Amino acid sequence: MKPQNLMNPTSSSSLKSRFTTRFLRALSRINARKQFTSTSSPREIFQRYRRIKVAADKSMAYSVRSKRRWSRVMLSKLRSRSSSNSFSSVRLRRVKKSSATKTGHEKEAKIKSGGDQEEADELRELVPGGEAMDLCNLLDETAHYIKCLNTQVQVMRKIVDFYSP
Amino acid sequence: MASGDNDDVGFKHRHESLINCPSSRMNTNPLSDKVDGMAMSSISMYTKPSNASDPFFASGWDPIISLSQGESLGGSSMVSHGEFANSHYPLLMENQGISGASHFSQYQSDPSFVELVPKLQGFGSGNLSEMVNSFGLPQCSQIANSRFPPNYALNAEGGNERGSTNSTQSRDDNQISEEGGLVTSPNGKRRKRVPESSSPLGSYQNVDEEPQKDPSGESSDVPKEQDEKKQKTEQNTGANSRGKQVAKQAKDTPQTGEAAKENYIHVRARRGQATNSHSLAERVRREKISERMRLLQELVPGCNKITGKAVMLDEIINYVQSLQQQVEFLSMKLATVNPELNIDLERLLSKDILHSRGGSAAILGFGPGINTSHPFSPGIFPGTMPGIPSTNPQFPPMPQTALDNEFQNLFQMGFDSSSAMDSLGPS
Numbered sequence: 001m002k003p004q005n006l007m008n009p010t011s012s013s014s015l016k017s018r019f020t021t022r023f024l025r026a027l028s029r030i031n032a033r034k035q036f037t038s039t040s041s042p043r044e045i046f047q048r049y050r051r052i053k054v055a056a057d058k059s060m061a062y063s064v065r066s067k068r069r070w071s072r073v074m075l076s077k078l079r080s081r082s083s084s085n086s087f088s089s090v091r092l093r094r095v096k097k098s099s100a101t102k103t104g105h106e107k108e109a110k111i112k113s114g115g116d117q118e119e120a121d122e123l124r125e126l127v128p129g130g131e132a133m134d135l136c137n138l139l140d141e142t143a144h145y146i147k148c149l150n151t152q153v154q155v156m157r158k159i160v161d162f163y164s165p
Numbered sequence: 166m167a168s169g170d171n172d173d174v175g176f177k178h179r180h181e182s183l184i185n186c187p188s189s190r191m192n193t194n195p196l197s198d199k200v201d202g203m204a205m206s207s208i209s210m211y212t213k214p215s216n217a218s219d220p221f222f223a224s225g226w227d228p229i230i231s232l233s234q235g236e237s238l239g240g241s242s243m244v245s246h247g248e249f250a251n252s253h254y255p256l257l258m259e260n261q262g263i264s265g266a267s268h269f270s271q272y273q274s275d276p277s278f279v280e281l282v283p284k285l286q287g288f289g290s291g292n293l294s295e296m297v298n299s300f301g302l303p304q305c306s307q308i309a310n311s312r313f314p315p316n317y318a319l320n321a322e323g324g325n326e327r328g329s330t331n332s333t334q335s336r337d338d339n340q341i342s343e344e345g346g347l348v349t350s351p352n353g354k355r356r357k358r359v360p361e362s363s364s365p366l367g368s369y370q371n372v373d374e375e376p377q378k379d380p381s382g383e384s385s386d387v388p389k390e391q392d393e394k395k396q397k398t399e400q401n402t403g404a405n406s407r408g409k410q411v412a413k414q415a416k417d418t419p420q421t422g423e424a425a426k427e428n429y430i431h432v433r434a435r436r437g438q439a440t441n442s443h444s445l446a447e448r449v450r451r452e453k454i455s456e457r458m459r460l461l462q463e464l465v466p467g468c469n470k471i472t473g474k475a476v477m478l479d480e481i482i483n484y485v486q487s488l489q490q491q492v493e494f495l496s497m498k499l500a501t502v503n504p505e506l507n508i509d510l511e512r513l514l515s516k517d518i519l520h521s522r523g524g525s526a527a528i529l530g531f532g533p534g535i536n537t538s539h540p541f542s543p544g545i546f547p548g549t550m551p552g553i554p555s556t557n558p559q560f561p562p563m564p565q566t567a568l569d570n571e572f573q574n575l576f577q578m579g580f581d582s583s584s585a586m587d588s589l590g591p592s
Contacts, residue, residue, distance in 0.1 A: 020518050020519055024514060048500035052496040056492060116475055119479060122482050136453050140457060142485065146464050149488035149489065156495035157495055162517065162518075
C-alpha cells in the first residue's frame with residue numbers, strides 16, 4: 001500500500017494515480033517542447049524547472065478537484081499566472097518578495113502578541129488560501145495539503161529515480 | 166401541596182399502566198416492565214437510586230432474585246404483606262404474578278421499608294394490583310427520598326455498572342440506562358448547569374406522593390422532571406465525554422411522548438468547569454482544534470512526543486516548508502534529467518509508480534541512455550549544499566537519500582541560475 005497517511009487510504013491511492021497520470025502527461029508535453037536543443041542552457045533548464053513545478057502544482061490541484069480550499073486557491077493563482085506571461089509573473093514575484101519583507105517586520109512586531117497566533121499566520125502563508133481561515137479549518141486544510149504534498153514528492157521522486165539509474 | 170398532588174396522580178397513572186401490563190409477562194427481570202412507556206424514565210430513577218455506589222443495587226437485586234426464584238411461593242395472600250419488611254415481600258409480588266412489583270424487592274433492605282408496610286396493610290387483600298400501584302407510589306417516593314444520592318447518574322455509566330452486576334438484570338439495566346439516556350436529553354438543548362447539591366433530591370421528590378414530606382415540587386409532570394433530572398445529573402456526573410455519547414444515543418433511540426428534540430449539538434459541562442455558554446463554545450472549539458492537531462501529529466513524522474500547540478505548529482510549518490522545497494528540488498531535477506518521455510515510457514512509468522514500491526529497476530531497461538543531457542558530471546562539485554535553506558535538520562535525511570551529489574550540484578547550479586534568471590528575466 002502506498003505510504004499515504006492514515007486519513008483516507010482509498011482516496012489517497014486514487015489521488016496518487018490521478019496525480020501521476022496528469023503529471024506525466026504534463027511532463028511529456030513540456031519535454032516535447034524541449035527536444036530541439038540537445039543541451040540546455042541554464043536558462044532553459046530554469047524555465048523548464050519553472051514549468052515543471054507549475055505543472056506539478058497544477059496536476060495536484062486538479063487531482064484534488066477543488067474539493068479543498070487550498071486547491072481552489074492554487075488553481076486560481078495558477079490560472080491568473082498563466083494568463084500573464086512570464087515577464088509579469090517574475091515581476092509579481094518581486095513585488096511579493098518586497099511585501100514579504102514588510103510583513104516580516106510586521107511579524108516581528110507581532111511576536112509579543114501571543115506566540116500561537118504568529119505561527120498560525122505563518123502556516124497560513126504556507127498553505128495556499130489559508131489567509132481567510134480560522135485555525136480549525138486551517139488545520140484541516142493543512143492536513144490535506146500535507147497529504148497531497150507527500151504524494152507529489154513521492155511520485156516525482158519515483159520519476160526521477162526512474163530516469164537516473 | 167397541589168403540585169405534589171398532581172405529581173401523585175400523574176405518577177400513579179403512569180405507574181398503573183406499567184404495573185398492570187406486566188401481569189401477562191412475569192419474569193425475573195423486574196425492570197423489564199418499567200422499561201415500557203414514558204414513565205420508564207421515572208422508573209429508572211427509582212430503580213437506580215440505590216446508594217451512591219452500586220453495590221447496594223447489586224446486593225439488592227441478587228438476593229432478591231435468588232430469593233424469589235428459590236423459595237416456594239406460598240402464603241401469597243395479602244396477609245403476608247405484614248412480612249413485606251422481610252424477604253417474603255418479593256415472593257408475594259411474584260406470586261401475584263406482578264413482576265413489575267418486584268422492583269420493590271430492591272428496597273428490601275431499605276429501613277424505610279417498614280414504614281410502608283402499614284400503608285400497604287390499609288389495602289384490601291383482594292386486588293394486589295391496586296395495592297401494588299398505591300404501594301408503588303409511596304414506595305418509589307420513599308425510595309427517592311431516602312436513597313437519592315447527589316451523585317445520581319442516569320446515563321450510560323450507571324447503566325453499565327448495573328448491567329455488570331447481574332446477568333439477568335443486565336438487559337434491563339442496559340435498557341434502563343439507554344432509556345435513562347433518553348431521559349437525559351428530552352430536548353437536545355445545551356443546558357447551563359448550576360451546581361446545586363440540594364436540588365437533585367428535590368427533583369426526585371416532586372414525584373413523591375402523599376406520604377412524603379419532601380419540600381421541593383419543581384416540576385409537575387414527568388417530562389419536566391426528567392429535564393430537571395437531566396440537569397442535575399449533568400451537574401453531578403463527573404465524566405462527561407460519555408455525556409455527549411449518551412446524548413447521541415438518546416437521540417438515536419426513540420422516545421415516546423417526550424418533548425420534541427431539537428438538533429442542537431449537545432454539550433455537557435464537565436464537573437467543576439464553567440458553564441457559561443461562551444466557555445462551552447470555547448471548549449468545543451478547543452477540542453476540535455486539539456483533535457485536528459492530533460491528526461496532524463500523525464502526519465508529520467517524529468512528532469509523537471511533542472505536546473503543546475506552539476511547538477507542534479512549528480513542526481508543521483517546518484514540514485510543509487520542507488515538502489514544498491522537496492517539490493522544487495525534484496522538479497528542478499526533472500527539468501535536467503528528463504528530456505524525453507514517450508507514451509510507452511509514460512505508461513510504464515505510471516504503472517511502475519502506482520503499483521510498485523521500490524523497483525523501478527524492472528523498467529530501467531527501457532529508459533537507459535536518456536540521461537545524456539545531464540549537464541553536470543558527478544564529482545565536479547563537492548556534495549555540499551550551502552545555498553540551500555534547510556529549515557529543519559530532521560528533514561534533510563529524506564531529501565538526502567533521494568539527492569545524490571549530482572542533484573545537489575544540480576540544485577546549486579539551479580539556485581544560482583535561478584538568481585541569474587531573475588536578473589535576466591526582465592531583460
